[in-house]
Amino acid sequence: MKITWVRWLLGVFVLVLVLVGCSTADNEMAGGNIQAVNHTLSNINWLSVNGYRADGGGGRSCCIIMPTKWRPGLKANIEWELDPEPHAKLPSVTSIEFRDAYAKHSANYRRYAAVVDIPEWPGTESCDLKVHFFTCNQVEVTTSCWAPSSPNYPIRVPMGMKEPSVCPK
Structure with missing residues (x-):
């Protein structure tokens, strides 16, 4: 049986209608920001969440x-790079020694990865994804709309932890 291009096109059109009809609001996606919240004395150089890369400096x-x-x-599949000596003294960027000193310093950077659950958010809106970095390379995420300084914020861990x-296993 020979299928004409009109029948083929009609079949594709019906298939698209069926697939679109099966789509629900539960599958809708939206964009948001990633924010790093560092509770340690080390520096988070960068992070990525499910492949979306972000600055580790604390801003969104x-x-x-x-x-x-x-x-x-x-x-959330989180990867990050940590600088264990963020306050190391390096020569001036314009000096000849800078490149060697920076290469030696950056050789101490460490990379980590973790997979964590994304906690439930109420309603149909999350307020960005905040990634908290703790000692012993532990991470936790929240989508809370509260600021980390708010008493209503769900993660209540001090900053600047040594x-x-x-580390516990």
């Missing part, structure tokens, strides 16, 4: 795409 970075409605099983001599 654009963008991450997330569902508009939370659903069970949402995960790395313990032994």
